[in-house]
Amino acid sequence: MTDLANKPVQQLTEKEATKELARLAAEIGGHDRLYYQDDAPTITDAAYDLLRRRNNDIEARFPELIRHDSPSRKVGAKPVERFEKVRHALPMLSLDNAFEDSDVEDFVARIRRFLGSKEGDEIALVAEPKIDGLAVSLRYEDGVFVLGATRGDGAEGENVTANIRTIADIPQRLHTRKPPPVFEVRGEVYMSHADFAAMNRRQEEKGEKIFANPRNAAAGSLRQLDANMTAARPLRFFAYALGEVSEAPAKTHWETLQALKKWGLPVNPLAKPCGSVADMLQFYRDIQHQRAGLGYDIDGIVYKVDRYDLQARLGFVSRSPRWAIAHKFAAEQAESVVERIAVYVGRTGVLTPVAHIKPVTVGGVVVQNVSLHNEEEVARKDVREGDTVVVQRAGDVIPQLVRVVLERRPKGTHAYKIPEICPVCGSTAVRAINPKTGEPEVARRCTNTLSCPAQAVERLYHFASRDAFDIEGLGEKTAQEFFDLGWLREPADIFRLTEHADELKAREGWGDQSTAKLLNAIEVRRKTTPLDRFILALGIPQVGETTARLLARNFHNADAFLRSMYSATAEEELDAIEGIGDVMARAIKVFFDETHNRDAIVRLLKQITVVDVAAPRAVNSPVAGKVVVFTGTLERMTRAEAKARAESLGAKVAGSVSKKTDLVVAGPGAGSKLTDAQKLGVTVISEDDWLKKIGEA
Ligand code: D41
Numbered sequence: 148m149t150d151l152a153n154k155p156v157q158q159l160t161e162k163e164a165t166k167e168l169a170r171l172a173a174e175i176g177g178h179d180r181l182y183y184q185d186d187a188p189t190i191t192d193a194a195y196d197l198l199r200r201r202n203n204d205i206e207a208r209f210p211e212l213i214r215h216d217s218p219s220r221k222v223g224a225k226p227v228e229r230f231e232k233v234r235h236a237l238p239m240l241s242l243d244n245a246f247e248d249s250d251v252e253d254f255v256a257r258i259r260r261f262l263g264s265k266e267g268d269e270i271a272l273v274a275e276p277k278i279d280g281l282a283v284s285l286r287y288e289d290g291v292f293v294l295g296a297t298r299g300d301g302a303e304g305e306n307v308t309a310n311i312r313t314i315a316d317i318p319q320r321l322h323t324r325k326p327p328p329v330f331e332v333r334g335e336v337y338m339s340h341a342d343f344a345a346m347n348r349r350q351e352e353k354g355e356k357i358f359a360n361p362r363n364a365a366a367g368s369l370r371q372l373d374a375n376m377t378a379a380r381p382l383r384f385f386a387y388a389l390g391e392v393s394e395a396p397a398k399t400h401w402e403t404l405q406a407l408k409k410w411g412l413p414v415n416p417l418a419k420p421c422g423s424v425a426d427m428l429q430f431y432r433d434i435q436h437q438r439a440g441l442g443y444d445i446d447g448i449v450y451k452v453d454r455y456d457l458q459a460r461l462g463f464v465s466r467s468p469r470w471a472i473a474h475k476f477a478a479e480q481a482e483s484v485v486e487r488i489a490v491y492v493g494r495t496g497v498l499t500p501v502a503h504i505k506p507v508t509v510g511g512v513v514v515q516n517v518s519l520h521n522e523e524e525v526a527r528k529d530v531r532e533g534d535t536v537v538v539q540r541a542g543d544v545i546p547q548l549v550r551v552v553l554e555r556r557p558k559g560t561h562a563y564k565i566p567e568i569c570p571v572c573g574s575t576a577v578r579a580i581n582p583k584t585g586e587p588e589v590a591r592r593c594t595n596t597l598s599c600p601a602q603a604v605e606r607l608y609h610f611a612s613r614d615a616f617d618i619e620g621l622g623e624k625t626a627q628e629f630f631d632l633g634w635l636r637e638p639a640d641i642f643r644l645t646e647h648a649d650e651l652k653a654r655e656g657w658g659d660q661s662t663a664k665l666l667n668a669i670e671v672r673r674k675t676t677p678l679d680r681f682i683l684a685l686g687i688p689q690v691g692e693t694t695a696r697l698l699a700r701n702f703h704n705a706d707a708f709l710r711s712m713y714s715a716t717a718e719e720e721l722d723a724i725e726g727i728g729d730v731m732a733r734a735i736k737v738f739f740d741e742t743h744n745r746d747a748i749v750r751l752l753k754q755i756t757v758v759d760v761a762a763p764r765a766v767n768s769p770v771a772g773k774v775v776v777f778t779g780t781l782e783r784m785t786r787a788e789a790k791a792r793a794e795s796l797g798a799k800v801a802g803s804v805s806k807k808t809d810l811v812v813a814g815p816g817a818g819s820k821l822t823d824a825q826k827l828g829v830t831v832i833s834e835d836d837w838l839k840k841i842g843e844a
Contacts, residue, residue, distance in 0.1 A: 170438035238389035280337030290326030331390025342381035354588035492601035568592035615684035642754035649664035771797030779817030
């Protein structure tokens with residue numbers, strides 16, 4: 148393997164190249180995770196760049212071997228300050244709108260008149276769903292993707308090539324042996340409903356911005372200055388037109404769609420040829436019925452004249468082609484009155500205000516609850532109890548509150564204020580500061596992470612998960628089942644599940660074996676879980692694996708850790724740890740200040756024994772575990788440096804000499820500590836001897 152990793156790219160066989168690309172994808176992917184998610188890179192930037200360069204060189208030699216998960220799709224480039232402007236080789240036109248059936252009839256009649264077509268002559272058109280995303284232009288030169296741009300104002304857009312490369316739907320090369328020298332494709336970047344919901348859930352858990360709809364999410368994701376952010380977002384693409392091309396693949400729009408599909412570009416599967424206005428309106432109604440189940444937002448139907456020669460004759464007026472039109476679905480809106488604004492607590496402790504409105508039918512569905520997302524959103528729209536509001540169903544799925552009808556606001560209303568205590572458990576609810584931006588998160592959260600009923604299942608499941616207590620068999624479903632039975636309310640209950648062994652064995656889906664297996668897994672963890680996993684399991688906001696490990700290595704055992712967290716100086720002590728900033732320190736302190744959390748930890752520690760964690764690199768060091776005292780003037784380093792170095796080697800540095808002291812390092816001018824050491828018979832060495840001892844002389 149190492150031999151292969153060093154073999155010059157020019158000498159690789161195809162088989163070796165395949166192997167190398169697989170290795171590089173895994174390796175670079177791993178380094179990306181360490182860098183972007185854990186903030187803990189393990190190689191230098193230069194070494195990382197070398198891996199990437201090798202990957203790119205191999206791909207240049209064997210383009211057909213480019214992997215779907217290739218690092219070249221994930222960029223790795225530094226974030227840009229802002230996007231470069233690009234002029235579109237051919238302007239990106241806009242679409243005229245039709246709202247009524249008669250508008251569509253007029254559209255076709257206009258075309259017939261313009262072309263002078265005779266009665267009975269069929270004008271072939273293509274109807275396709277109008278994707279509610281954002282339009283982009285992709286440029287391929289000799290079949291290779293070279294430029295991706297947003298539509299912008301139609302004449303000039305932004306260069307988002309690096310971001311486009313991360314979209315798995317979009318091929319880096321056209322799948323054809325003879326690609327035209329220049330080939331521009333236009334289409335829509337969008338996000339599916341499922342991916343949108345999952346992404347918003349993740350955003351919410353991280354306390355980051357929630358997007359109002361898939362379109363905004365797609366736009367926000369595509370316009371990330373750091374392409375690595377885009378790569379983490381599930382964007383998709385449908386192609387629907389050509390831009391500048393040195394050679395068109397066909398003479399009609401329909402055939403072009405088929406060619407695009409063959410060349411590896413996704414084309415909407417619902418597009419359909421139509422021969423008459425009746426066909427077009429039938430298609431419109433068919434799709435309208437399928438709309439809610441499509442899995443992505445569409446906001447209408449686009450009709451296009453099929454033949455390119457006719458398109459050319461029709462030309463365009465101002466910025467819209469005469470040969471195409473968008474038949475919009477009516478925005479489904481209705482008015483209602485806000486009866487009450489209630490607050491719900493999600494599984495991650497986030498407080499979400501929801502407007503309960505007088506039931507109203509919007510697009511055939513009764514709406515009575517509308518999420519207001521967060522307190523900033525409520526303030527922005529200034530929604531109050533008693534207000535008349537306009538609601539709509541976005542993409543026909545999620546009801547939204549569009550605006551307040553201010554003219555109809557009754558007298559004596561008050562601006563809404565979100566409660567600062569959790570409505571479920573009564574604990575304080577706070578808006579944490581995002582460590583990256585220094586701004587408060589939009590989400591307000593209940594701080595009773597461990598025993599708030601609203602968060603219980605999520606927390607229990609997290610507690611037992613692989614990176615935390617690693618209790619196999621206690622997944623989300625089981626945690627929910629036990630919670631519903633009343634057996635599990637907080638982490639301590641996990642270790643009392645044995646009390647329910649007989650009942651469990653008798654339950655549907657459980658037997659002697661699976662019960663024994665689960666209880667055994669729990670017993671094993673009762674005494675084998677190390678401090679870092681324990682800390683991670685607590686679910687302290689902002690504390691991930693890396694921070695949990697840092698804390699564990701710093702405090703070594705649960706006692707010392709908790710004592711520090713409950714002390715008045717907790718924040719300073721945390722702040723002093725390399726890798727923990729003041730925002731993080733504050734978040735941790737808030738967690739331990741909540742008495743519900745303290746009580747839950749006390750109950751938990753009655754059940755389990757947490758295994759100590761050694762300081763890193765303590766092994767093999769000649770001073771590991773030794774208690775060392777520095778005294779006098781050190782000449783080769785500062786006192787702080789000496790202390791940090793000794794601690795990193797596993798020594799404990801004490802401030803005064805006692806029976807427990809193993810070693811005193813004395814420089815010139817040493818006073819009482821030196822005499823104490825001599826009295827107690829503690830070994831005294833010079834600074835030079837110390838450096839020799841730790842191998843740094
Ligand atoms: O699905 C769409 N959003 C869509 C947009 C589509 N299916 N076809 C389109 N066709 C055009 C022309 C006819 C001008 C090539 C479009 C758009 N334009 C368009 N998207 C945004 C502005 C214009």
